[in-house]
Amino acid sequence: MIAEPQLGQTACEQLADAAFDAVNEAAVDVEVVIHHNVEGLTRFANSQVHQNVARDDLAAAVRVVLDGGRSGVVNVHTDGPGVVARAARDAMALARMAPPDPEFPGLAPAAPTVAVPVDEATIAASPENRAGAVRDVLSEIPDEYEAAGAYRTVASELAVFTSAGQRIYAPGSVATLTMVVMGPTSSGYAEGGERAMADIDAAGTAASAVAKAAAGHDPVDVPAGSWPVVLEPPAVATMVQFLAYLGFGGRDYLEGRSFTAGHLGERCVDPRLTVVDDALSPLGTGLPFDYEGTPKQRVELIRDGAAVGIVHDRHSAAKAGTSSTGHGLPAPNTHGPLSMNPALLAGDGGAFDDVIGGCERGLLVTRFHYTNVVHPKETSITGMTRDGTFLVEDGRISAAVKNLRFTQSILAALEHVEAISSQTAYATEIFEEGGHFPSLRLPTFTFSGATSFG
Amino acid sequence: MAAGAEYADVRAVHEDRESLTVQDQRVEGVARATSRGVGVRVLVEGSWGFAGTARLDPAHIAEAARSAVAIARAGASLRRRSIELAPLDVEVDRYVTPHSTDPFDVPVEDKLELLLNATAAANSVDGLAFAKASCDAWRITKWFVSSDGARLNQTLLQVAGGVECVAVDDTQVQARSFPNSFRGYCGTGGWEDIVALDLAGRTPRYAEEAVALLRAPPLPEHTGTVILDGNQVALQVHESVGHPLELDRILGYEAAYAGTSWVAVNDVDRLRYGSELVNLTLDSTTPKALGTYGYDDEGVPAGRHTLVEQGMLRGFLSSRETAPGLGGDVRSNGTMRAESWGAIPLIRMSNIHLEPGEGSLEQLLDDTGNGIFMTTNRSWSIDDKRLNFQFGCEVAYEIRGGRLGRMYRNPTYTGRTPVFWGSCDAIAGAEAWEVYGTPNCGKGQPSQLARVAHGAAPTRFRDVRMGVR
Numbered sequence: 023m024i025a026e027p028q029l030g031q032t033a034c035e036q037l038a039d040a041a042f043d044a045v046n047e048a049a050v051d052v053e054v055v056i057h058h059n060v061e062g063l064t065r066f067a068n069s070q071v072h073q074n075v076a077r078d079d080l081a082a083a084v085r086v087v088l089d090g091g092r093s094g095v096v097n098v099h100t101d102g103p104g105v106v107a108r109a110a111r112d113a114m115a116l117a118r119m120a121p122p123d124p125e126f127p128g129l130a131p132a133a134p135t136v137a138v139p140v141d142e143a144t145i146a147a148s149p150e151n152r153a154g155a156v157r158d159v160l161s162e163i164p165d166e167y168e169a170a171g172a173y174r175t176v177a178s179e180l181a182v183f184t185s186a187g188q189r190i191y192a193p194g195s196v197a198t199l200t201m202v203v204m205g206p207t208s209s210g211y212a213e214g215g216e217r218a219m220a221d222i223d224a225a226g227t228a229a230s231a232v233a234k235a236a237a238g239h240d241p242v243d244v245p246a247g248s249w250p251v252v253l254e255p256p257a258v259a260t261m262v263q264f265l266a267y268l269g270f271g272g273r274d275y276l277e278g279r280s281f282t283a284g285h286l287g288e289r290c291v292d293p294r295l296t297v298v299d300d301a302l303s304p305l306g307t308g309l310p311f312d313y314e315g316t317p318k319q320r321v322e323l324i325r326d327g328a329a330v331g332i333v334h335d336r337h338s339a340a341k342a343g344t345s346s347t348g349h350g351l352p353a354p355n356t357h358g359p360l361s362m363n364p365a366l367l368a369g370d371g372g373a374f375d376d377v378i379g380g381c382e383r384g385l386l387v388t389r390f391h392y393t394n395v396v397h398p399k400e401t402s403i404t405g406m407t408r409d410g411t412f413l414v415e416d417g418r419i420s421a422a423v424k425n426l427r428f429t430q431s432i433l434a435a436l437e438h439v440e441a442i443s444s445q446t447a448y449a450t451e452i453f454e455e456g457g458h459f460p461s462l463r464l465p466t467f468t469f470s471g472a473t474s475f476g
Numbered sequence: 477m478a479a480g481a482e483y484a485d486v487r488a489v490h491e492d493r494e495s496l497t498v499q500d501q502r503v504e505g506v507a508r509a510t511s512r513g514v515g516v517r518v519l520v521e522g523s524w525g526f527a528g529t530a531r532l533d534p535a536h537i538a539e540a541a542r543s544a545v546a547i548a549r550a551g552a553s554l555r556r557r558s559i560e561l562a563p564l565d566v567e568v569d570r571y572v573t574p575h576s577t578d579p580f581d582v583p584v585e586d587k588l589e590l591l592l593n594a595t596a597a598a599n600s601v602d603g604l605a606f607a608k609a610s611c612d613a614w615r616i617t618k619w620f621v622s623s624d625g626a627r628l629n630q631t632l633l634q635v636a637g638g639v640e641c642v643a644v645d646d647t648q649v650q651a652r653s654f655p656n657s658f659r660g661y662c663g664t665g666g667w668e669d670i671v672a673l674d675l676a677g678r679t680p681r682y683a684e685e686a687v688a689l690l691r692a693p694p695l696p697e698h699t700g701t702v703i704l705d706g707n708q709v710a711l712q713v714h715e716s717v718g719h720p721l722e723l724d725r726i727l728g729y730e731a732a733y734a735g736t737s738w739v740a741v742n743d744v745d746r747l748r749y750g751s752e753l754v755n756l757t758l759d760s761t762t763p764k765a766l767g768t769y770g771y772d773d774e775g776v777p778a779g780r781h782t783l784v785e786q787g788m789l790r791g792f793l794s795s796r797e798t799a800p801g802l803g804g805d806v807r808s809n810g811t812m813r814a815e816s817w818g819a820i821p822l823i824r825m826s827n828i829h830l831e832p833g834e835g836s837l838e839q840l841l842d843d844t845g846n847g848i849f850m851t852t853n854r855s856w857s858i859d860d861k862r863l864n865f866q867f868g869c870e871v872a873y874e875i876r877g878g879r880l881g882r883m884y885r886n887p888t889y890t891g892r893t894p895v896f897w898g899s900c901d902a903i904a905g906a907e908a909w910e911v912y913g914t915p916n917c918g919k920g921q922p923s924q925l926a927r928v929a930h931g932a933a934p935t936r937f938r939d940v941r942m943g944v945r
Contacts, residue, residue: 064551065921067729071551075526076543077818078536080511097509099530114509119584120506149525149543149550170731172921202732278644279601281790300934354505356497376829391735394857396868399649399887404866404888404944405860408735427857427864429944436610470944471890473864 027060027145029080031191034058038183040103041084041110051087051185052110053129055352056080058179064152067170067200069163072158074149083107085353086113091126093117095353097327103375103418107253122472127340130315132187136302138310141218144195147175159201162181162228167235169228171201173283175219182315190315196307197222197253198456202409203231208241208422210234211256211389211409215448217307234388234410238422243472244413246426250384250416250440251467252377255424255459259365260390260405262297262459265432266364267452268401270299270323270331272338272349273358281399281433282329293327294369299349301363305446305458308363311348313355318348323364333358365457377441377461379417385469386412386419390428394453401432406473427471438465477623481518481559483621486541487773488514489817492580492615498591499579499608500599505554506584509561513817516541520548522558523625562799564776566626571770573633574763575666579613582667587611588737594639594675603690605644610659610916612672614927616771628774632929634766636662636915637670641683645691650689650885652682652870656707657852662913662927663764668801685871685890695872697943701847701936702889703840706904708869709830709932711853712911715892717749717756720862721783723789723798724812725823733921735860738893739789741801747789748850750897753833756784757795760810760826760861765929766913767826768794769813774821776810783828787897797821815924822920827911829931837934840904842878844920848942849880849934850887866890866944888944896937904933 038054045052065073069201076145080101087093094116096109156172163169174197181191197219203210212231214222253261267288274280281290301308301318311317314336321331334342335350338359349359371377378386393405406427413421450456497505514537515528525548526687527540591609598607612632621627638660640653654675655661661673704712720737724730727741739747749756760778762768771777774796782790793811794802812821841849855868872887873880903927911931918925 061922063922065729065732066554067731068556068727071523071554072729073526073820074524074547074551075528075820077528078526079530079818081511081530089488091564093506095505095507097507097511099511099513101531116506116508116584119588121503121588123502125502149547153550153554159556168728168731169785170728172732174627174922199731204728204731208661278646279642279649284646354495354497354507356504375802391860392857394855396855396888397648399647404855404857406857406864408860425859425864427859428864429866429888438906468945471864471866471941473859473861473892 026194028179029058031181034179034181035190037082037103037106040107044107044186045086045114049089051129053085054183055083056444060177062147062149062152063174064156065172066156069160069169070212076211082109083231083352084110084113086110086117087126090119090122092120092122094120104444124338127336129184129186130188130336133317135190135310135317138192138194138302139217141195144175144197144219145177147219158224159228160226162232163203164232167203167232168183169201169203169204174198176240180309182311184315188315190311194309194312196387199224199227200240201228201231203235205235205239208235208238209409210238215307215450237419238410239293241422241424244423246469246472248466248468250381251464252381252384252386253462254374254388255447255449256386256389258459258462260393260451261432261435262364262366263452264298264393264403266323266361266403268395268398270333270361271358272332272334272342275332276338276341279398281334281401288329289327290329290433291324291327292439294439294442295323295324295327295436296367296374297364298322298367299333299364301343303365303457306363307455312350313352314350316346316348318352321347323361333359333361362453362455363457364461366459368444368446368460369444371441373445375444377443377463378414380441381414381417381463384414385423386414396429402429403432421458425473426469428468429470430468435464437465440465479542481520481545483519483623485517485620487817488619490617491816493680494580494613496587496591497608497610498588500595500606503588503670511816513538515814515817516544517820518544518548519559520545521552523548523552524553524559526820526926560800561796562625564796566624566775567777568627568731569770571630573631573664575633577667578633579635579667580615588610588901590675594679597676597867598639598641598674598679598683601680603643603685603687604683605642606640607639607683609639612659620773620775622775628775630770630773632664632769633666634664635670636660637673637675639679640674641679643686645690648684648690649870651825652686653852654679654682656912657854657870659915660747662766662915664766665764665767669764689871689885692883692885693888693941697945699939699941701844701938702940703836703844703847703849703875703934703936705934706908706910706932707912708850708867709935710930711856711867713828713830713930713932714914715856715858716862716865718828721793722792723792727798727801730919734759734919738861738863743789744791745788748787749789749894750785750787751900752786753903754784754787754897754900755831757831758783758809758826760930762827762911765911766825766915767928772806772810772812773814774812776808778810781809781865793823793825812925815926819840819924822924824919824926825917825928827909827931828857828928830903830935832906832909834905837908838905840902841875841880843902844875845878849877851877851914852942863893889940889942890944891940900935900937901938909933912915
């Protein structure tokens with residue numbers, strides 16, 4: 023479609039200026055967030071395309087703040103300056119009805135940001151490009167298997183303008199491929215994500231999923247209980263992203279709801295683990311500033327096993343007496359700031375196979391499924407293994423096993439780590455933006471139940 | 477159609493949303509959102525194409541239509557079988573959610589006053605860390621036009637409101653929610669349904685329970701009898717009945733993301749899903765239920781359909797594309813919905829109910845003697861075939877001698893779908909049956925949220941593993 027996959031900074035500014043002009047009064051603070059997403063997605067299942075969609079969505083969010091911190095927010099989906107101007111007037115009307123908020127921290131001031139790489143070919147991706155990638159995937163699928171997944175290309179623009187002087191714009195491009203290959207008794211998973219679609223090896227990703235499914239045939243039962251485990255990058259992503267979500271948001275920290283409250287600086291996991299939130303990592307797909315217009319900072323959450331950093335938006339930062347780290351969500355944000363790009367730094371454990379090779383007897387987990395929080399402050403989560411769970415004996419996969427349920431404190435699982443791979447792979451779990459994660463070998467992990475399929 | 481489509485439908489959607497949130501006496505959010513756009517779905521060479529645009533000038537809409545055709549053509553060569561649609565009696569109609577007061581006509585100040593009064597009432601309880609109150613309203617106006625001749629206009633009004641009371645100590649976070657977790661009451665209707673909740677009057681009891689949970693012992697690990705309150709049975713139905721009976725999951729369409737199902741197409745009339753007490757119904761017409769509408773997003777009228785009858789599987793949630801796979805002249809039972817103008821419709825739950833049994837909760841407790849009573853969902857997880865599940869609730873109580881006794885914190889239970897439903901040996905009656913809205917059902921890629929509901933009464937299950945560690 024989408025004749026104009028990128029509006030450009032000038033067009034975004036014109037939309038924002040319509041809002042500023044509409045409520046151009048003294049003692050009025052205004053923030054305009056323009057978010058333009060042109061997304062194409064081709065889904066396949068049963069080894070054929072079954073959904074093929076495109077969406078061009080241009081959204082403007084206008085926040086108006088009056089004296090005493092009274093604020094209102096109006097979101098509209100439009101490319102019309104008149105609609106944005108009306109949104110600003112409506113936001114002003116809402117603000118007039120709202121009570122004062124003495125905790126209002128002010129809007130983001132002018133601050134420079136860095137550019138992230140953008141791939142023009144991904145921005146201009148056509149249905150034929152996506153079909154070609156899916157064709158590459160399907161060509162790798164043997165007759166005895168079925169493939170299901172999605173190939174997605176996104177061209178995005180995020181711009182934030184504030185009456186405090188910030189005028190910031192970033193284009194972005196992302197391509198992702200997620201897929202499952204299913205055989206008669208097993209399934210295998212693989213995924214990829216890059217800023218440029220040319221960097222996704224569709225056929226190679228498919229071959230990985232096929233190999234995983236082939237290795238997983240005829241799974242056997244193993245008892246639930248405590249096992250040594252090797253967690254592959256998608257499973258590690260689950261652990262790290264949930265840990266970041268539960269432990270390192272500024273608001274939860276200040277309200278005493280996270281395990282870091284009162285314990286910053288203390289060791290919380292194995293000293294060999296360092297977790298960093300870095301949206302600008304060359305291996306990631308993040309944007310360079312948050313929805314308040316604050317440039318994203320690289321924040322060490324865990325350094326050498328100790329909890330050392332908290333991410334903030336402007337509100338939590340003001341309450342904590344510090345500065346925003348650029349982790350604000352769209353207003354009105356009632357959840358507080360969020361670490362959306364946490365990554366566990368690679369270790370010295372060699373390739374993924376080397377990490378498996380050091381396992382005398384344990385379970386290899388490809389990924390987890392439908393993970394959810396059981397006890398937030400204990401960082402206890404539960405979920406299932408999926409698409410490739412294996413018994414490892416004498417450093418080699420000896421059998422596929424049926425899926426298991428785990429109920430496990432993340433902090434307890436990471437208290438002792440036997441190996442961290444130096445090799446990493448793209449993975450994501452609870453956030454759309456993924457990152458690169460190593461594999462881990464842990465001495466003990468609690469599986470609380472089993473199921474009847476692999 | 478001129479571009480070569482065999483079938484086309486167009487949805488124009490205008491959605492207004494308002495969301496207000498307060499924490500204690502601070503207003504955290506006053507927000508309104510308007511989303512307008514057009515989605516064009518076409519069937520070309522037996523393959524779907526869909527394009528949506530928020531740019532509503534004729535040129536962009538025409539471009540979206542051409543784009544949908546091009547997308548369909550690009551995928552057509554990668555299909556093994558052409559899509560065929562189940563027949564449909566097309567209609568020209570208008571539907572409006574019954575209501576007294578449009579929530580968007582109520583001044584924001586009045587709503588904030590209601591919320592602030594509720595948190596003030598909660599804050600009167602010593603030891604509470606904070607209370608959060610919220611209300612939401614959605615007004616969705618849709619126009620649906622198809623090349624079959626359908627002309628439909630619907631306006632759906634949905635409202636939500638509730639309070640979460642939170643207590644915190646050095647090692648725990650405990651919460652009690654009224655009237656339910658995850659944004660509270662959620663239903664179709666008007667502002668009168670939020671006022672009727674009496675948030676300020678009823679919240680202090682929940683604040684007291686949140687504080688008491690900090691001192692309560694954890695639920696011991698054991699296997700025994702559990703009575704789940706209706707609000708937890710609703711989530712149990714959602715995860716272990718609603719999702720596995722979605723025909724697109726069963727046919728493998730969602731395999732890569734949400735998963736498949738333990739149920740097969742040919743299980744109808746052969747699979748025992750639960751005990752003879754278990755009757756489950758898909759009903760998109762239930763008054764005030766969050767998933768109620770006039771027509772789905774393929775133009776199929778809302779209706780009531782049996783899914784499980786006396787424990788035996790009788791049907792699925794279907795669409796015009798999937799229903800022909802059931803054989804014969806089976807038609808869609810009208811469950812296709814899209815999150816917005818920019819999303820393609822998927823099979824979604826509307827309202828799926830566990831039909832009531834007999835008696836009150838008190839009679840059920842009395843009949844049970846000893847066991848555990850759990851209420852109000854806190855966490856959920858289930859495998860990709862919807863067999864192995866684990867749920868957590870906000871609070872549990874011991875049942876001793878037919879009465880509720882001491883409180884337990886962090887209650888969980890786990891099981892396997894057919895075994896669990898097979899162990900159901902009592903369901904409370906209509907006087908204890910309520911409809912619970914679920915506003916955050918996720919499915920699809922890109923992920924789409926749907927607002928759905930489940931009617932349920934307190935229900936008893938035997939030999940259930942609880943206190944999972």
